[in-house]
Every structure is written in structure tokens, then in C-alpha cells.
Amino acid sequence: MRAARVRATSPDGTPYGFPGNPAPSSAIEVHDDIPKPQISQPGEFLIRVKASTVFKDNLEWNELYPPNHALLGNDFSGVVVAVHEDEQEFRIGDHVYGMTHAKRGGTWAEYAVVTSEETVKKPDNLSWEEAAALPGSAITADQALFVHAGLEATAEKGVKQVLITGASGGVAMYLVQFAVAAGHFVVAATSSKERNESFLRSIGAHEVVEYNEFNALADRFDLVIDSVGFQVLSDCWGVVKPDGTLISFDACSWGYIEEHKSKGISKGKEGVQALYFIAEPSRVSMARISEHVSKRNIKGLVLKTVSLNDVREAYESVHSRGIGQGKVVVLP
The missing domain is CATH 3.90.180.10 (Medium-chain alcohol dehydrogenases, catalytic domain)
Known part of the structure; x- marks a missing residue:
């Protein structure tokens, strides 16, 4: 063959x-x-x-x-x-x-x-x-939200404030859609609102911000999921709540989160649950994805x-x- x-x-x-x-x-x-x-x-x-x-x-x-x-x-x-x-x-x-x-x-x-x-x-x-x-992109998004972050698939126990960086990217756009469909409040972060805001609004984002606006978002988010890495990931420490969750799946973040926590760059937020993960095949994730497809959500x-x-x-x-x-x- x-x-x-x-x-x-x-x-x-x-x-x-x-x-x-x-x-x-x-x-x-x-x-x-x-x-x-x-x-x-x-x-x-x-x-x-x-x-x-x-x-x-x-x-x-x-x-x-x-x-x-x-x-x-x-x-x-x-x-x-x-x-x-x-x-x-x-x-x-x-x-x-x-x-x-x-x-x-x-x-x-x-x-x-x-x-x-x-x-x-x-x-x-x-x-x-x-x-x-x-599958690859949507499984990563599903597992970031509902497995590793432990986000509720329905917001019956309370709406969470969620920030997604690189939000117009291949994985992050599903993060936005899944979190919105679950009933949570989603802020999409991008390098250019002029270029990406219309698209991000069209897939459900409640707010769209640029990275240079992070200073106005200090300690706001229950959950931050970073798909960019480097300086953007470092800046995410400033916007996650002291008891919130910070997740990255970008390859450049390998070891970064633990290294920065050990150096105190988490700005004293010892309660932050921070982790890096790699998605794995899952029929459970695929079943949720297929349900979204059948409802024409994605x-x-x-x-x-x-x-x-x-x-x-x-x-x-x-x-x-x-x-x-x-x-x-x-x-x-």
C-alpha cells in the first residue's frame, strides 16, 4: 500500500x-x-x-x-x-x-x-x-475543559469565567465553542481584534481582548487555557484567580509551568492549579464531539x-x- x-x-x-x-x-x-x-x-x-x-x-x-x-x-x-x-x-x-x-x-x-x-x-x-x-483539535479542547480543568459540561453549579488565549487557532476555537455551549462566560484573547474579533464573536465568545489588555483583567478568571505559550503564558498568571486553574497544551510549555511555580513567578498564587497535558484518544470525548456535530454546534x-x-x-x-x-x- x-x-x-x-x-x-x-x-x-x-x-x-x-x-x-x-x-x-x-x-x-x-x-x-x-x-x-x-x-x-x-x-x-x-x-x-x-x-x-x-x-x-x-x-x-x-x-x-x-x-x-x-x-x-x-x-x-x-x-x-x-x-x-x-x-x-x-x-x-x-x-x-x-x-x-x-x-x-x-x-x-x-x-x-x-x-x-x-x-x-x-x-x-x-x-x-x-x-x-x-478529532485532534476537538479532543484536545474537550479534555482541557472537561477532564483536566474539571469544568462542568452544564453550568448548573455556577457560571465560570473562562479565558482562552490564541482563541482563533485550531484547538482554541473549539475551546471557545465548547465552553460557551456548556453555559460558561468566555473571553477570547487574540493578538488582533481587528483581524479576529468578528470570527470569535461568530463562534460564541462573549468578549474579545488583546494581550496588551491583560492588566485590566487581573485576578478575574476561574479558568485560563493557554494555547500560545512563551510571554502570553507568563502573563496568564496575572489574570487567573488565586484559587483558579491554568492549563497549557502548547508544546513550548513543556516543563514551563512547574519551573515558573518553583521560581515564584506565579506572583504568590500558591492556590493556582497549573498543569500541562497531552490529549489522548477517547471514545468519551469523541461521543461529546459527535453530539455537538449532530446539533450543528460545530x-x-x-x-x-x-x-x-x-x-x-x-x-x-x-x-x-x-x-x-x-x-x-x-x-x-
């Missing part, structure tokens, strides 16, 4: 690995002779991949390198073509979508093995491309589509310039 993978070593034979020697985009190769994967245990099934997406920092994931040897691609939509003999829920011909675990990847390919924990049935009102564009946003032959150039573009409002979708 045709699939994309990362060459294991540099031209001089040096093994690629993270963090010391991550593979460059030139190491992404498309081959026509990669063996079709096979299901081997209950809970696995084989899909014919219809669409996948590009993650901007995929070559900087630890899981891509030994001992995991993960192939590229995690988001997917597709058709079930084989199931384990013990499978009870999924059937050949089912239309499905989801996200594979980072330790396996493999959806930049014509076929991929996925698991029941990674997969749900695709709503009829999503195209293949829209379905593939949703849909996958597609920036453009590319063929498998063009994934290297697509990755280079996304990694260097970001993706804006939508995903680059790969069609095997």
Missing part, C-alpha cells in the same frame, strides 16, 4: 530522535510498497482511510521515534474493511472517524489499524474531509486538501506558518 513514513537516519547514518536530533521534513518519504497492516487482537479493526490531517509539530513528538516507530498521521476518517472475530460494535462498511494514539500513528496511508477506543461512527452531516479535520474546518504525494510540502507549510482557521487534510 501507499503510505508516508519518516526515514530513520540522516544521510550520514545518524539516527533521528527527539529532542536531540528530530527528523527534518526532508525525511518524510512516501512509499508504494509498505505492507498493509493487519488486525491482531480484539478491539482492533482495519479501515480504508478516506482522509487524515497535518499536525504542525508532528516531527517533534517523542512517540515518532524508537522504541515506538510510529508512522505519521493521527486524525482519520474512513470505512471499516476488516474486524476481529470478537468485534461486537463495528461492522464492515461502517463509516468512522477519530484519532489514533501518538505511539501508533499510521493514518497517512491507504489503510490503517485503529482501535475501538480511538473510533466512533461518523455523523452523516460530516464529509470525509470535515470528519478528519475534527463542524470540521478544512483549510485545503492535499494528496499523499504532497504531504512533505504541506507539513513544511503548516510547521513554518501555522494553519489558521482550519486543517490541512491529506487524501491518501
